[in-house]
Amino acid sequence: MTAGFLIASAFLASAVEFVEALTIVLAAGITRGWRSALAGLGAATLALAVIVAALGPALTLIPIDVLRLVVGAILVAFGLQWLRKAILRASGYKALHDEAEIFAREQAEARAAGNEERAGLDWYGFTLAFKGVLLEGLEVAFIVITFGSTQGSIGLAALGAGIALVLVAVVGVLVRGPLTRVPENTLKFSVGVMLTTFGIFWSAEGAGAHWPGDDASLPGVLAFVVLLSFGAVVTLRRRRVAFA
């Protein structure tokens, strides 16, 4: 797999999660004050950095075939979840993810919450930002660790995630609102395709199979998953129209 492929995968997956985290931090900051929201953001970022720094090197100690089997299996299961939701959204069976609606809901809940101060911080604002960033960030950490360790290059995967973080943060500061124009379903569709592709490739290798042409077969697997996914969208759309 090329370095570009690895960086692009980590970038896309991370961008989706960072957009969702940004929505939560904005809701916390605007309604409960920026000091607490930014403290929550900083604490969660630190926790995520510790998780990546601790688990990343530990995973590289596991034999590569075992790692590929386990990581591949998890990635296929994980990727199928993303792909399934993205296909259902694209074919009209599930409502599209709406950042503006989520932002409004988070703001309403934050306004309704009581005031409690701890360590000089508004505790609701701090925990809202902390939990939001930690939960969304865990998916990023998971992807960076699994992609990076399986390919022996956590640095490149972290680079992709870092670029996404900077990009989303800069755009978030400029827009000062939820990033509603990000084509989130398209991004999620792409991430689902990539996770599933790498999962199929690595898990089969981990189980002892040899791909024809080794790494050169990866684009073939990618093309297969793309065709499969688009085929599913077209079929489900037709089915929906037929039953409407």
Add this chain to the structure above:
Amino acid sequence: MRRIRAFGMFWWDFVVGDDWRSAAGVAIALGVTAALVAAGVNAWWLMPAAVAAVLWLSLRRAAAG
């Protein structure tokens, strides 16, 4: 105990999600791939086929429900 359960539920939801049958299908397909490889068959083709079947069945269930 509640925290351990919540931790377990988080990871279950994180990896398996709302369709455990898909995760089970993936695990079975990997087991069969390993068994075929042990029997001397280079079964690289099994995982793509299994993923196609698992995804389609999962989508059919979701669309029907």
